[in-house]
C-alpha cells in the first residue's frame with residue numbers, strides 16, 4: 001500500500017463501534033494505525049453507530065458514545081483534513097445499501113458467521129434480527145466507498161470475506177458495480193493482552209477492569225494496574241509468549257509504546273519491578289498528550305467536524321448508491 005506521488009492512493013475503509021471505553025489494546029492494535037494510514041492512503045473512517053444498535057441500548061447511550069469516541073479519535077490524531085471521518089447514520093446510504101446487501105447475502109452464509117453464533121449463544125435475553133443481518137450492513141459500509149483495502153483485525157476476517165462474496169455475486173448477477181475489497185491485517189498492530197489474564201486479549205466485552213488500561217485512566221491508575229500485572233515466579237525477564245505470557249505482554253506493550261523490539265528490550269532487565277516501572281512510565285508518556293488534546297476539544301467542534309465529514313462521505317457514497325439501484329433494476 002505504499003505509494004509514490006504519481007500513483008493513485010488506495011481507498012481504505014474502516015469502522016469502529018461507539019460502545020465502551022477505548023483501551024490500550026484498541027489503540028496500539030488498531031487506532032494508532034488509522035492515524036498512520038490517513039497519510040499513506042485515501043482513508044475513510046466511520047463510527048458505526050447503526051451497528052451498535054444490534055444489541056439493546058438505553059435512549060441517548062449511542063449518541064453519547066458516538067460523541068465520546070469521535071472526540072477521542074480526534075485526540076489521538078485523526079485529522080479530518082487528511083481523511084474522511086464521519087458517523088454512519090449521518091449518511092443514509094449505509095442503511096439503504098444495507099438493505100440491498102441483505103437481498104444478496106444468503107441466509108446460509110449469515111448463519112455461518114461465528115460472531116453471530118458467539119453473541120447469540122452468549123445472550124440470555126433478546127436477540128434482534130439485526131444481530132443476524134449485521135454483516136450485510138458491514139458489506140454496505142465497505143462497498144459504498146469503492147473500498148480496495150479494509151484494515152481490520154483477524155476477528156473480522158469472516159465479515160470481510162462476506163463483503164467480497166456479496167460484491168462478486170452482485171457484479172455477476174447485475175453487471176460490474178462494486179469494487180471487490182481486500183482484507184488487510186495491519187502488521188504494525190500490537191496484540192495487547194489483559195494484564196490480569198495475559199492469555200486473553202485486552203477486550204471491551206470481557207469484564208476485567210484491573211486488567212484493562214483505558215486511554216482515560218489517570219497516571220495513578222495506570223501505575224497501579226501495571227504494578228499488579230500478573231507475571232510468574234521464575235524471576236527471569238525473557239520474551240516468550242507461550243511459557244511467560246505476563247512478562248512477554250509487558251515487553252510487547254513497552255515495545256509498542258517506545259517503538260522497540262520486545263526480545264531486545266528483555267535483555268535490559270533482570271527483575272520484574274524495573275520493567276513494570278518502565279512500562280507504566282512509557283504508557284503515561286503515551287497517554288498524557290492524548291488526554292491533553294482531549295481536554296481541549298469541545299462538543300461543538302467535534303459535531304462540526306462530523307457534519308463536514310458526513311457531507312464528504314455522502315459525496316462519495318451517493319453515486320455508488322445510484323449505480324447499485326440502477327444495476328439491480330429499481331426504477332430510478
Ligand code: TRP
Nearest residue numbers: 013014015016048138141142152
Ligand atoms: N464489525 C466491525 C467491528 O465490530 C465494525 C465495522 C462495521 C467495520 N462496519 C465496518 C469494520 C466496515 C471495517 C469495515 O469491529
